Amino acid sequence: MQRPALTLIAASLMLANGFAHAADAPTAIPGTAVKTAEQLRDKAMHDDTAYKVVESLTTEVGSRMAGSVNDPRAREWAIAKFKALGFDKVYTEPVTYPLWERHSEHGAIVAPFPQPLTLIALGYSPGTPKDGLTAQVVQFVSLDALKAADPASVKGKIVYIGERMQRHKEGTDYGRIGSPIRVQGPVIAQAKGAAGFLLRSAGTDANSRTPHxxxxxxxxxxxxxxxxxxxxxxxxxxxxxxxxxxxxxxxLDLDCGIVGQYTGYNVIGEITGRKYPDQVVAIGGHLDSWDPGTGAIDDGAGVAIALGAAKLIHDLPQRPDRTVRVIAFANEEMGLWGGRAYADKHAAEVGKFQLGSESDLGAAPVWRMSASVKPQARKAVEQIAKVLAPVGVAYDPKRPGGGGSDLSQMHQKGMAALTLDQDATYYFDWHHTANDTLDKIDPQQLAQNVAVYAVFTYMAAQADGDFGSAPGAFAGDGAGD
Structure with a gap:
């Protein structure tokens, strides 16, 4: 009478071991998918869909500061463009944030040598009093020097930090100098009793009188x-x-400030997967921009790259196995509001995200790829890298992948992610300025970006196995964008 029970136990153990082996099996991309990805890559290098998209956005809408009159115009443009390109499903999700407005800004040296200054107000800065703010300037060589300063040396003065960014292919100085000074500097100065804050623009255009x-x-x-x-x-x-x-x-005479709350929208389009429609590969860019320019490189290019890549996959004879989801995020510029809202809404579904990456560093060529995936998926990433090598992309297996600016928030929830680094040598010449215009985009370089995104998106969608997305899967991997 014991033999049937033993048989059932043995069968259960064999079944459990089978599931375990399946879970541990390496993720791989079938040869047919690799061949199709190579064809996508080559076709993308001669496709102008992305350029037409960014040309349309910057011409028909222009600047798209979150909450501005062009915000809803950009949203309607995006909905129409997704539909025109053939996406199966197009929808929006609300994003609520503080509404900050800029009206005017002026500055001048009053003494000892009176003369005007060319400057621009920073996001979330309050305005000055009706008659302006006049105060003595105290200079610091770095953010660390301000942190160490005696509050008595700062109280009632305008703090100025003049550390200068230098050009780097990796854009290193923006994360090391520019962004920390701009983001943290005013907060630290206020806490020490300063009356105002000035910085040397977070940019690398040394000879241009255009503030960032x-x-x-x-x-x-x-x-x-x-x-x-x-x-x-x-x-x-x-x-x-x-x-x-x-x-x-x-x-300083600044007319700007927070005037209430505003609800914008992430715009999302999907190409429905043939086999696993509830599993998604996520790509995108942010739809908003700062107000001085037309938001071509930041981040009309990113939206265009994602749309161009998805369109190429859409036009294949057969739909991809998994859903391709393109997200045009709302209000990245004022603090990743769209990315954070998206991650909060979809955190419970993170296991359904196959892989993701967002483009938000302009339109110069992608030159490096890195990834945060489970160990069993590294071979699949190497397969992707091999297809991308002919268009100049090197794979660094030792660097984590953060997913890009807004999708970094889903990565923090546990989404497997790539980072696709573009050449940032000149990006910060134009970043956040009136010079962020369409002429800064080289169509052939933009096409290379589309090729990269089309290849990784398609290969991830066709993979046998997953890349390791799960709640908290990549906590502490050091990825950041």
Missing amino acids: TGVTGFTDPTKAIPAAALSNPDADQLERVLAYGKPVTVK
Whole structure:
């Protein structure tokens, strides 16, 4: 009478072991999918869909600051463009955030040598009093120097930090110098009692009298001070005046600030998967831009790259096995609002995300790929890398992948992710300025980006096995974008 029970136990153990082996089996991409990906790559290099998309966005809509009059125009443009390109499903998801408006900004050195300054207000900066803010300037060589400063040396003054960014292919100085000074500097200055804050623009265009805007770290309007960025030549001029050793007084006149709440929308389009429609490969860019330019490289290009890649996959004779989801995120510029709202809404579904990456570093060629995936999926990433090598992409297996700006939020929830680094040598010449316009995009370089996104998206969609997405799967891997 014991033999049937033993047989059942043995069968259960064999079944359990079978599931375990299946779970541990390496993820691989079938040879037919690799061949199709190579064809996609070659076709993308001669496809102008993405360029037509970004041309349309920057011409028909222009600048798209979150909450501005062009915000709903951009959303309607995106919905129409998704539909025109043949996406099966197009929908929106709400994103609510503080509404910050810019009306005007002026600055001047009052003493000892009166002259105007070219500057631009920073996101979440409050306006100055009706008659402006006039105060003595105190200079710091770095953010660390401000952190170490005696509050008595700062109280009632306008803090100025003039550390200069340099060009790097990796865009290193933006994360090391530019963004931390712009985001953290005003907050630290306010906490020490400063009346205002100025920085040398977070940009690499040394000879252009065009200031770079961007967001600050202010989260409480009652604990915020007027903050602005000087163009690089104006920062040089201020430093020359400061070098005379006399007290330097500056007047700021900023008309800007938070005026309430606003609800915008992420715009999402899908190409439905043939075999696993509830599993998705996520790609995209952010639809909003800063207001001085037309948002071509930041981030009309990213939206266009994702749409161009998805369109090529859509046009294949057979739909991909998994769903391709393109997300045009709302309000990335003022603090990843669209990405955070998306991740909060979809966190419970993270296991259904096969792989993801967002483009948000312009339109110069992708030159490096890195990944955060489970160990059993590394061979599949190597297969993707092999297809991308002919278009100049090198795979660095030691670097984590963060997913890009907005999709970094899904990565933090556990989504397997790539980072596809573009050449950022000149990106920060134009970033967040009036010079962010369509002429900065080279159509052939943009096409290379489309090729990269089409290849990885299709190969991930066709993979036998997954890349390891699960709640908390990549906690602490050090990825960031």
